Amino acid sequence: MSKKHSKEQKAEPTLDFNSKLKYAAAPESASIANIKKQYDLYINGAWVKPAKGQYFETHSPANEQLLSKVAMAGAEDVDKAVKAARTAYEKVWSKMPAKERAKYIFRIARIIQERARELAVVESLDGGKPIRESRDIDIPLAANHFFYYAGWADKLEYAFPGRKPEPLGVAGQIIPWNFPLLMAAWKIAPALATGNTVVLKPAETTPLTALKLAEIIHDAGLPPGVVNIVTGAGATGAALVNHPDIDKVAFTGSTEVGKIIQKALAGTGKKLTLELGGKAANIIFEDAAIDQAVEGVVNGIFFNQGHVCCAGSRLFVQESVANKVIRKLKDRMESLVVGDPLDKNTDVGAINSAEQLKKIQEYLKIGVNEGAEMFQPSCSIPSKGYFCKPTLFLHTSQSHRIVQEEIFGPVLAIQTFRTVEEVIEKANNTPFGLSAGVWTDKGSRIFTLTTQMKAGVVWANTYNKFDPVSPFGGYKESGFGREGGLHGLLPYLKLA
Amino acid sequence: MSAGFAFVPWNEGLVKPHLFVLLTFNPRIMAHTSTLYHPSISPPVDQIGVEERCARFQTRSIKNETKTEMLKLALSMIDLTTLEGKDSEGKVKQLCYKAMHPHDILPGIPQVAAVCVYPTLVRTARKALKGSNVKVAAVATAFPSGLAPLKVKLDDTRFAVEEGADEIDMVISRGKFLQGEYNFVFDEIAAVKEACGKAHLKVILETGELSTLDNVRRASDLAIYAGADFIKTSTGKIQPAATMPVTLVMLQAIRDYYYETGIMIGMKPAGGIANSKLALHYLVMVKETLGAEWLNPDWFRFGASKLANDILMQLVKQQTGVYQSLNYFSND
The missing domain is CATH 3.40.605.10 (Aldehyde Dehydrogenase; Chain A, domain 1)
Known part of the structure; x- marks a missing residue:
């Protein structure tokens, strides 16, 4: 095998999701x-x-x-x-x-x-x-x-x-x-x-x-x-x-x-x-299956460009795993394909209208002005049409507008928490109450959360799952x- | 040290690289000389989430130039394998020729990565592959069951290396693992790693016998911390062999280790990957989990024998627009 197998340590290990095997266009007719x-x-x-x-x-x-x-x-x-x-x-x-x-x-x-x-x-x-x-x-x-x-x-x-x-x-x-x-x-x-x-x-x-x-x-x-x-x-x-x-x-x-x-x-x-509307809390506890939770967060907020009333637009991560989760989330976002909605490989399509795009862009500015740290992946977006990169805001707080108001776009506001009581209080501290998500390996904690969340739907270890058999609606x-x-x-x- | 970190929750990481660097410059050597594995370092795995993610990889549509590029890459990652009791020198020589010349009619076809045989046939393969870049891999350590004393396993390993194997594919003691004897398994891997010398070590977890994805994750972490250069799903003798969910869990273990230490570990799904479409979905999984650096035969392999001809058939189709029958591809 190559010399690369030497066991030298890199200062800051990073993964590269873009330099190789870009998917060729695969448009549906x-x-x-x-x-x-x-x-x-x-x-x-x-x-x-x-x-x-x-x-x-x-x-x-x-x-x-x-x-x-x-x-x-x-x-x-x-x-x-x-x-x-x-x-x-x-x-x-x-x-x-x-x-x-x-x-x-x-x-x-x-x-x-x-x-x-x-x-x-x-x-x-x-x-x-x-x-x-x-x-x-x-x-x-x-x-x-x-x-x-x-x-x-x-x-x-x-x-x-x-x-x-x-x-x-x-x-x-x-x-x-x-x-x-x-x-x-x-x-x-x-x-x-x-x-x-x-x-x-x-x-x-x-x-x-x-x-x-x-x-x-x-x-x-x-x-x-x-x-x-x-x-x-x-x-x-x-x-x-x-x-x-x-x-x-x-x-x-x-x-x-x-x-x-x-x-x-x-x-x-x-x-x-x-x-x-909604401003759902997606909550990750330290004992969660982290890789699957990250995937669930991605599905929770970037599904349908975030144009989902039950989108998991507020992420609460327990502080002991916050760095790990955020790093994985960023890497996962690097592998999202943004572009032509008719391409079978597209993960994030076009924003529904010019008006909605303008509203989302307003909120991006508000988030930056409020002092939150913005992250967007390195992907390019088409020059024509209405597109918005998937976006994270780190270091947000309950009083930020990007945390309180429904953006209805691919924008996730992240906060950390320490205790179960704290996260329940923060998650419920919103005028909305449509949905929530809980990620933990501990069954008893799921029940604690589902009984205390003021939300019409609480998903456990999954998100944005719909079925005709399941009722849907808000508080x-x-x-x-x-x-x-x-x-x-x-x-x-x-x-x- | 070992007494201390049994209580460290997995998410804090087993190894604090900066501390180890001060001591030894190499966390992995540190890992397998001083301290053993504890399952609390392995995060839980949610099976349904893993399966959903795999289903999503399979919705990727691979077309045109990307398809050709990926097919060639997949071919270059194959460990052409023959592991039967009736293997002969003649069969191994044929396989080696195929490894170097997969389909000479078609220009621009890469060689495969390696030929994988039992230790007694290593010398034959070594000779047949002389002058090429194709590696010789040998299964060792009482493959496929691994039910032999450590001394026998080490002798088996040393013999294969002396015969000229570049890579050793060892099996873990699944029985001990399932009994919770993690330290036993850890020590065994570390000892085999030492016996490998310069040869690279692939550790076969035999995931078809581990029953849960949580166990797959634990075995992956254990093998990596004990010194594996590659982790590998299966012997090919047990069903199910490689599956996408199992492979994804192992890739995630590799990624977490890389995040923690900056050290790359290779991955080899083996058995059960018989057609190109599935192989390309595996590559999509690697691309979207570990990224470009792993899209390379040094870091990702397919343990497969039937796959090569299916890939060749697809490559011919990409170039000519029509499928040829299997009669046009050598069956070695």
Whole structure:
């Protein structure tokens, strides 16, 4: 063997992840996306032009290219959609035997699976997330949600023994841009299974997969008006929320908008669920499986460019292992591939919009000004499109804005702690309470933490794991109501 | 010293390099002359996390020039191996020729790293490989079971080295390891290391008999601290042989030791890696765990015999666009 096998000691051993074997481009073909030049509104089982004839553009955040023009629904269009949903609810959907409802939902699930590749490409084109994630996580999970709730449709009496579950009527649903198809599935599947009809508004920057879902729902032969998709911006959402004939509002998005909706609904009798922001604590104890914990931290904050309401954006590391964890984290970040969302090797894709990128960059400045030490890996980012390097902030404290506020980007704020009591107090010391992560080899400590964390989901020795069977939702300013699992049926039912 | 650090939690590190440098200039010599291994230095391993990470390596898409480069690199890392009771001098000579000339029709094909044989065939291999850079590796220490007295193991090792082996692949005493007799295993490795002289020592953990990834990690740390130049998964005689999760845990042990001391240790997964695609995923794992310095036959090897022809087949395909049948590749 070479002379390198001599046992000399290097001063500061470093690892080099970049000088050898750079992965050649491996792009998924964009041609299967099959995106139309223009999309109308899907109302009452048909594609309808918006009353005012207005359309807005949707772009790819990875290269700023125009993908399609999409109808801007106004109050008249929303009214038309709600009326269609009301008629469908009263005449068809609420009267249909539950096992028949289930068949339609199963059919949606199966068509999603059949068109999975196309949906994955469209999701990555329109939203900027890596194709690996849309292919392996978003699309399969969306199909699974429909499968799961299809199973519940004719078993609701068993879900709530001794009670008589009844649908609410028309649900107005507003979803965010971070998991466009998946959030549509989270909203539509339980609503349909419980016998409600739906008017759904996708986010302005990512309308395309919801429109593809409208095609799928159409192909599945759902009765007209059971699901209506109206595209548009904030005004469209407001028209939907404030429509007098809506029985239920389900919103996923920012805490700011969530508060506006809650105010608007006060006193109206409309039922509401809110799934809002988060600033989750990911906690590593000294006895944890460190390499796997580091991987979990990476998945926790850099998954979907950190555009995840339950992202583990605050890391707490026990001080005795802090140096080791931070060193490993930095090295792991060096091997992340940042770039073209359609490349199969991309780990971190494009930031969803110019606006969001600007917000993240603001926070990077704030972090530096607050005196935190910033680290970014040496990777280069594409010159076109909206990209942000994965970022760590070291030496942060509870009073820093980058620790308190939701950044919704690939930015992790790191603090150390000494005792269990201390970390529980710090982790809960936030207006949010959506999720948390605990990394320890000690089972009893997991239970101590999970009972004391004020968070809707606490992951132990893993992070960002989703399953249709598991309920998801928040405490405090992260919202209320649960989506997923048996709990996810409740927001769409009255129990007599 | 040894009494003290049994109580040191693993995360503080077994070795404080700066202290040892003052004493001996070499923490590893210090490690295997003065003090033994304690499992508390090995961190726990989360099996599900390891498997997820491995699945992620396997989603890497290797194309075009990267694929060609990685295939050639993988070929250059192979220890062509024959370890059968019926091995003959003729078979070893054929294997040695194949090692030096994997596929002469295709230009730019590297030689493999080494030929691995039993000690009695080392001389034959040494002679056949004369003038080439291909190393001779010998399995020793009562391979594959390791169930022999230390004296026999040391004699076996010395014999192989005297016959001209560049590298010794030893097996650990798995029974003692599983009994918790870490010091016994440690001493044995240290003694074999001494018997190796200038030859490099690969320590086979036989991970298929260790049952948990926690044990794999402990055995890796033990072997490294006792003086291994390389750690190796398997003899190839026990199933399962090398797997990606086991290899990842061993690479992480190597990385932690490197962080701690700046000393590089080599890695050799052996057995079970029969096709190119899997081999490339192993290289992805090395690249993303240890980085560029380990992407080199000096620091990473594949213990495999069938792999070579599959790689050659892929290389021909890369160049010509079509697959040829196995009939076009020599079967030695």
